[in-house]
Amino acid sequence: MAWRPSAGTDAEDRAEQWCRQQGWRTLARNYRVTQGELDLICDDGNALVFIEVRQRSNPNYGGAAASVTVAKQRKLIAAAQRYLQDNPRQARRPSRFDVITLDANGQLDWIKGAFTAG
Template sequence: MLSRRKGDKVERYVEKYLTQQKLRLVERNFSSRYGEIDLIMEDGDTLVFIEVRFRANTNHGSGAETVDYRKQQKIIKTAQFFLQQQKKYQQLNCRFDVVSVTLGHKSLSADWLKNAFQLSGW
């Protein structure tokens, strides 16, 4: 339970950070049988599917490095499912971002990787 609360806190931090960057929240923690997407936001005319990763430190790499091909495929399938359910977003461009959050000196810092991976044909 403790890690879920920590995850929620980190996701809220990222949501606030991205809102300050002018993105608008569509949905948080969207789940399907394929997986979960942490945040779905609009960035102008683009729908952004965002994976949030947390690392207490970067000794073993960044959180973004843990979003491997298998995880990318789960996110892509979940995004496709979301778009099937929410037809009003089907006309928007889509993008997959990863935000890697690191704890440093008792404060969080975010590294936002726009267009971190792609679905061929999008």
């Protein structure tokens, strides 16, 4: 049986492609630390962007954006803090948390500044 990427990987591929179309540069993908995982870390030319990618095929459980709970946000913030500790040059730059969602039809939605660390 051939290996097939997961739906999550497909969604991340689409999100990364969208970011590149915006002229953003990918700095890291699936940055994993004990605090959590950051799907994408990009440079949009003005800021360091930590991106959570979510896909929902069944809207009965709420939209993809609704799945970025406060608990998930805390993990993302902790992982971003660790990234900044590991990359001190990046720590001086403005940064934000964006969410990119994909629905069952493949419609991509970008939520700029979806939440803040403070």
